[in-house]
Amino acid sequence: MAGLIAPLERKYGWSLAERAGEDCPDGMQRLLNSADWDADTVRDDVRDFVVETIGDSNAVLIGDDTGFLKKGIRSAGVQRQYTGTAGRTENCQIGTFLAYASTKGRALIDRELYLPASWTDDRARCRAAGIEDDVPFATKIEHFRAMLQRALDAKVPFAWVTADEAYGQVKTLRFWLEERRVAHVPATKVNDTVITTGGADARVDQLIAALPRQAWKRLGAGPGAHGQRIYDWARVPIRIYRENGFGHWVLARRSVSDPTEIAHYVCYGPADTRLTDLARIAGARWQVEECFQTAKNECGLDHYQVRRYQAWYRHITLSMAALACLTAIRAHELAKGAPDPTAAA
Incomplete structure (x- = not known):
């Protein structure tokens, strides 16, 4: 995480290992691929930390997705699909996210990797990428709803929900x-x-x-x-x-x-x-775009070089934790009356 917020041009296994003083990226790769830790539990810790530092009963929950451009066909969920990140159809992965925004700051608090039907209909391909047989096809709307339900179950303080028209036009979501x-x-x-x-x-x-x-x-x-x-x-x-x-x-x-x-x-x-x-x-709603921009530019959200399903969640979760850290620092400085440390960005 220290490496993810460091001023490195690219934040992948080798660069993070070198900054940590390690001779090779094996440790960083093990952290994402095989170390014994639960990314969903850390996700919940990140959410709780965000609420602790910038929580507000008038906050807004924002749903949106973003693309991660990739080469090849082996990374979990990758295929040629439209992504607003590029503004066109590209070979990419799509992540669905939930952002939390208050007057004190904004951060990402939940995430899901979209698996197209071309993946979930091919269980052998899924197993090769570490996707268990019980992981079903789910739309981005279903991801959004599941993330909102987790926020409701955790009693996250907020007053409103917003999203772009890809989500808002779905009447079943509005009824839910x-x-x-x-x-x-x-x-x-x-x-x-x-x-x-x-x-x-x-x-x-x-x-x-x-x-x-x-x-x-x-x-x-x-x-x-x-x-x-x-x-x-x-x-x-x-x-x-x-x-x-x-x-x-x-x-x-x-x-x-x-x-x-x-x-x-x-x-x-x-x-x-x-x-x-x-x-x-x-x-x-624009604040989720600002979360994506900051997370990608400053926290290595899209710098990963992993292919497996679990590794994607682990890297994304740690990047979200790094963003939450920066958000907390900014909120603390602003509370002291210091100039906005992000104003020049």
């Missing part, structure tokens, strides 16, 4: 969250439909298009690389359940420079939720 009274602001596709108060289906873009001009408010959606992210925002109430104090809205984010560029969200939360609150939660 609503069943558990988990407030959420996921993005969705332009032609998604929702059930209105009268029980009829309506397209989200048509509901937003019917709004008067004065319904739009210019609001910040959180800081970005070039300052505050400013957009025009509007919402349409769909259903408000006064008996349990929750409601549904369709939310829209419109570009200031190009009014034809509109993103849509399906929201569920306390009935007294304000437009500014929904805009803030929708804007929080």
